[in-house]
Amino acid sequence: MRVDAIVLAGAKNDGKLQEISSCQYEALIEINSKPMLSYVISALKKSAQIGKIVVIGYPEFRDYLDEDIILLECGESLVDNIEIGMDYLGARNHVLVVTSDIPMLTCEAVDDFIKRCQGYTEDLFYPIVSKTANDQVYPGVKRTYVQLKDGIYTGGNMVLMTPEFIRDARHVIHHVVRLRKKPFQIVRLLGLRFLIKFVLRRLTIAEVESRVQNLFGINAKAVITAYPQIGTDVDKPTDLELAQRVLHQNQIKEA
Numbered sequence: 001m002r003v004d005a006i007v008l009a010g011a012k013n014d015g016k017l018q019e020i021s022s023c024q025y026e027a028l029i030e031i032n033s034k035p036m037l038s039y040v041i042s043a044l045k046k047s048a049q050i051g052k053i054v055v056i057g058y059p060e061f062r063d064y065l066d067e068d069i070i071l072l073e074c075g076e077s078l079v080d081n082i083e084i085g086m087d088y089l090g091a092r093n094h095v096l097v098v099t100s101d102i103p104m105l106t107c108e109a110v111d112d113f114i115k116r117c118q119g120y121t122e123d124l125f126y127p128i129v130s131k132t133a134n135d136q137v138y139p140g141v142k143r144t145y146v147q148l149k150d151g152i153y154t155g156g157n158m159v160l161m162t163p164e165f166i167r168d169a170r171h172v173i174h175h176v177v178r179l180r181k182k183p184f185q186i187v188r189l190l191g192l193r194f195l196i197k198f199v200l201r202r203l204t205i206a207e208v209e210s211r212v213q214n215l216f217g218i219n220a221k222a223v224i225t226a227y228p229q230i231g232t233d234v235d236k237p238t239d240l241e242l243a244q245r246v247l248h249q250n251q252i253k254e255a
Contacts, residue, residue, distance in 0.1 A: 001049060001094075001114055001115070001117070001118045002048075002049055002050070002051050003049065003050065003051060003093070003094050003095055003096050003114065003160065004050070004051045004052040004053070004054070004089050004091065004095050004096070005044050005050050005051075005052070005053045005054070005095070005096040005097075005098060006054050006056060006081075006082060006085035006086070006089075006095055006096070006097045006098070007037070007040060007041065007044070007053065007054065007055045007056065007057075007098050007099075007100050008056055008078065008081055008082070008097065008098070008099050008100060009025070009026075009027035009037050009055050009056060009057035009061065009074075009099075009100035010025075010056055010057055010058070010074035010081055011025065011026040011027065011100070011101070012024065012025060012026070013025055013026045013029065015235060015236075016235065016236040016237060017029060017234070017235065017236065017237065017240065019237055020237050020240065021240075024060075025057070025058065025060070025061075026100070026101060026234075026235075027057060027061070027100040027101070028060075028061070028064065029234075029240070031103055031234075031240065031243050031244055031247055032244055032247055032248055032251070035064050036100060036101060036103045036234060036243075037055070037057075037061070037064065037100045038064060039103035039104070039105065039247065040098060040099075040100050040102060040103060040105055041053060041055070041065070041066075041069060043105040043106050043107050043109070043110055044096075044098070044105075044107075044110060046107035047107040047110040047111050047114075048107075048111060049110060049111050049114040049115070050096065050110065052070065052089060053068075053069050053070065054069075054070040054071075054072060054085045054088060054089060055069055055070065055071050055072070055100075056072050056073075056074045056075075056081040056082075056084055056085055057071060057072075057073070057074055057100075058073065058074065059071075059073065070088065072084050072085065072088055077174075078173070078177055079166065079170050079173050079174065082097055082161075082166055083166055085097075086163045086166060091162075091163045092163070093162065094117075094125075094160050094161060094162055095160070095161060095162075095163070096110070096114065096158060096159075096160050097158060097159050097160075097161060098157065098158040099157040099158070099233065101157065101233045101234050101235060102157045102158075102229065102230065102231070102232060102233050102234070103234060103243050103247065104229045104232055104243055104246050104247065105229050105230065106227070106229050108227065109225070109227035109229045109230050110158075112225055112226070112227055113125075113127050113156075113158065113160070113223060113225050113227070113230065114160065116223045116224075116225065117160050117221075117223060120221055121219075122219045122220055122221040123161060123162045123164055123165040123168075123218065123219045123220065124159060124160070124161045124162075124165050124169075124218060124219070124220040124221070125159065125160040125161070125220070125221050125223050126155065126156065126159050126220060126221070126222055126223065127155070127156035127158060127159075127222075127223050127224075127225045127230050127231070128153040128154065128155055128156065128205075128222050128223070128224055128225070129153060129154055129155075129156060129224075129225055129226070129227070129228045129230065129231050130151050130152065130153055130224070130226075131143075131145055131151075131152040131153070131154065132151075132152075133226050133227075133228055134154060134228040134231075134232075137228045137229075138228060138232060138242065138246075141232065141242060143231070143232075144181050144183065145183075146183045146198075147201050148198075148201070148203050148204060148205060148208075149201060149202050149203060149204045150204055150205050153224075154228075154231055155180075155231055156225070156230035156231040157230060157231055157233050158230055165218065168217065168218070169216065169217075169218050172216050172218065175189060184198070187203070189215075190208070190211045190212070190215065191211070191215070194207070194208075194211055205222050208222070209221060209222060
């Protein structure tokens with residue numbers, strides 16, 4: 001299963017990272033002398049599952065990208081940016097959508113996620129990582145977790161989706177993006193019964209998938225992956241310090 005990729009790189013550096021970097025855009029914040037965006041693109045280019053790579057960002061990014069990387073100017077919202085990439089690619093099948101703030105991403109993580117989606121027909125595949133897997137690779141790193149009957153999980157920063165999903169689920173995406181750090185509020189969208197089961201830690205992954213299908217008409221599947229690199233994003237100074245340390249160690253191993 002070979003798919004094209006869209007990298008969302010339109011975020012301005014107006015959050016906590018501006019405390020330690022004056023860079024205008026988060027994607028261009030340097031980690032060990034390389035823009036954060038470069039690490040994500042490198043992982044995608046090394047993946048055997050990825051075809052074309054489209055970056056949604058700003059004209060200034062061109063100097064940091066190889067010629068084979070397509071650069072498109074971003075729109076007004078996250079959904080707009082995904083549609084810009086989808087339209088350029090003329091996408092009819094699944095496309096991998098990745099954020100530019102996961103510099104520890106590896107080609108192995110990308111390959112594993114896409115392979116785990118093979119054989120299924122859902123319009124949206126969303127990776128989740130167990131707390132155990134996260135703690136093994138990045139001990140002590142704080143993440144936003146959801147405790148379900150199946151286990152304790154956190155979400156990833158990439159999805160495999162069809163253009164139909166974007167067209168049919170714009171309103172849902174806006175809600176989820178706005179509440180992405182507030183799992184309790186997201187579960188509230190599913191209804192009172194599901195909220196109660198969530199509080200009692202009796203809600204299962206399968207129940208969430210079924211409810212999303214019935215309530216919103218979205219055919220989605222959660223995909224458990226053992227690669228926390230998919231969800232370890234950089235949005236505050238301590239995250240950047242972790243990325244600097246991990247990527248420096250990786251460079252030493254590869255030398």
